[in-house]
Every structure is written in structure tokens, then in C-alpha cells.
Amino acid sequence: KNEVEQSPQNLTAQEGEFITINCSYSVGISALHWLQQHPGGGIVSLFMLSSGKKKHGRLIATINIQEKHSSLHITASHPRDSAVYICAVRLRVSTLGRLYFGRGTQLTVWP
Amino acid sequence: NAGVMQNPRHLVRRRGQEARLRCSPMKGHSHVYWYRQLPEEGLKFMVYLQKENIIDESGMPKERFSAEFPKEGPSILRIQQVVRGDSAAYFCASSPTGGGYGYTFGSGTRLTVV
Numbered sequence: 199k200n201e202v203e204q205s206p207q208n209l210t211a212q213e214g215e216f217i218t219i220n221c222s223y224s225v226g227i228s229a230l231h232w233l234q235q236h237p238g239g240g241i242v243s244l245f246m247l248s249s250g251k252k253k254h255g256r257l258i259a260t261i262n263i264q265e266k267h268s269s270l271h272i273t274a275s276h277p278r279d280s281a282v283y284i285c286a287v288r289l290r291v292s293t294l295g296r297l298y299f300g301r302g303t304q305l306t307v308w309p
Numbered sequence: 310n311a312g313v314m315q316n317p318r319h320l321v322r323r324r325g326q327e328a329r330l331r332c333s334p335m336k337g338h339s340h341v342y343w344y345r346q347l348p349e350e351g352l353k354f355m356v357y358l359q360k361e362n363i364i365d366e367s368g369m370p371k372e373r374f375s376a377e378f379p380k381e382g383p384s385i386l387r388i389q390q391v392v393r394g395d396s397a398a399y400f401c402a403s404s405p406t407g408g409g410y411g412y413t414f415g416s417g418t419r420l421t422v423v
Contacts, residue, residue, distance in 0.1 A: 200351070228409075229408075229409075231411070231412070233414070238419075239416065239417075240400075240414060240415060240416030240417055241400060241402075241414035241415075241417070242414070243411060243412060243413065243414065246411045284351070284352070286352070288408055294357055294364055294365045294407060295340065295342070295357065295404065295406075295407035295408030295409075296342060296354045296357055296365065296368075296408075297342070297344075297352075297354065297402075297408070297412070298354075299344075299351045299352040299353070300351060301350070301351040302351060
């Protein structure tokens with residue numbers, strides 16, 4: 199069983215729509231990361247969260263520690279947002295900083 | 310600041326050859342993590358290194374794989390006698406500490422074994 203589960207696996211949206219990607223985890227964590235990966239491209243770190251909510255432009259990330267759940271929201275989606283979004287956690291117990299990853303959510307935004 | 314540099318971006322090897330993947334961390338980062346992304350799978354941890362030391366190699370296959378991070382120069386992930394199952398994207402991430410201040414990822418090396 200994976201420590202990190204993401205949903206949905208695939209998501210298709212029309213330009214302008216509000217998008218939500220969910221991440222659940224089963225262990226105590228010290229931080230949760232949202233990452234973005236374009237096809238054939240590198241990985242970009244979007245957010246690092248340990249509590250509450252963060253916002254950067256049209257992206258919003260929230261985390262509920264008690265429920266072991268995080269969401270990534272994209273407002274006014276655009277075709278350039280099409281990418282794989284990956285949730286990753288750093289465990290609270292000492293794992294020397296390694297990350298555990300979800301399988302990713304493939305987002306496609308149509309014009 | 311060029312970020313985390315990985316090279317080559319693409320590498321093709323025949324079965325039985327050796328593959329060497331390089332990762333230069335961000336300036337000031339002395340912690341390097343290697344991850345592997347198999348087709349249709351999520352990223353998996355391989356090894357964690359600090360300068361001249363392997364801290365955690367629990368994710369490394371027992372044979373054919375090795376990693377180093379010398380005092381000078383990039384971190385190297387070395388795969389000997391490659392097999393088709395080694396075909397994957399290999400990413401490195403660097404951090405100024407053990408991840409407490411976040412990570413910066415490289416663009417990855419896509420290894421194809423033919």
C-alpha cells in the first residue's frame with residue numbers, strides 16, 4: 199500500500215474551470231510537497247506545506263493535518279497548466295529527508 | 310544560479326553497457342537525493358548522499374547500482390551492465406539541509422536501454 203494516494207488519476211478541464219486535485223496520506227508527516235512535471239520535463243516544486251494554506255498566483259494548496267489530507271486548487275485554469283501534478287510527503291519519523299510520492303494526476307486543460 | 314543540473318538529458322545504452330548519470334546540486338546545497346521514475350509509476354527513492362558520504366542507500370538495487378558524491382564535482386549515479394528494466398527517468402534533488410527547507414529538482418536523465 200502506498201503511503202500517498204492521489205485522486206483523480208486523470209483530469210480533463212475546459213479553460214477557465216476551477217480544478218481540485220486531492221492527496222491523502224496514511225502516516226505522520228513533517229511536510230507535504232506539491233510538484234509539477236511537464237511532459238518530458240523536469241520537476242518543479244510548487245508548494246511545501248506543514249499546516250494551513252498557501253497561495254501563489256492562481257494556485258492554492260491546503261492541508262488538514264488531522265484528516266491527513268491536502269488539496270491543490272487551480273483557479274481560472276489555462277492550457278499551460280496541463281501537466282502532471284505530484285503530491286509528496288516527508289515523514290515525521292526520521293527518514294533522513296527522503297520523500298514518498300503519489301502516482302501523480304495528469305491534468306489536461308483544453309482551450 | 311543555474312539550479313540543479315543533470316546530464317545528460319537523454320542517454321541510450323545497449324544491454325550490458327554502463328550508464329553514468331551526473332547531478333550538480335544548487336550552489337550551497339550539500340544534500341543530494343536520487344529518485345527513479347519508471348514508466349507509468351510514481352517516483353521512488355534510491356539514495357541520499359552528502360559530500361563524500363552515502364547516508365541512506367536503502368532504495369538502491371543490491372547489484373549493479375552505485376552512487377557517489379565526491380568532495381569536488383557532481384554526484385554520480387552509476388549503473389553497470391544495464392538491462393531493459395533500467396529504462397526510466399532518473400531525477401536528482403538537492404537541499405541545503407536534509408529537506409527541512411525544501412528541495413530543488415533537476416530536469417532528469419531519461420535512460421533508454423536497447
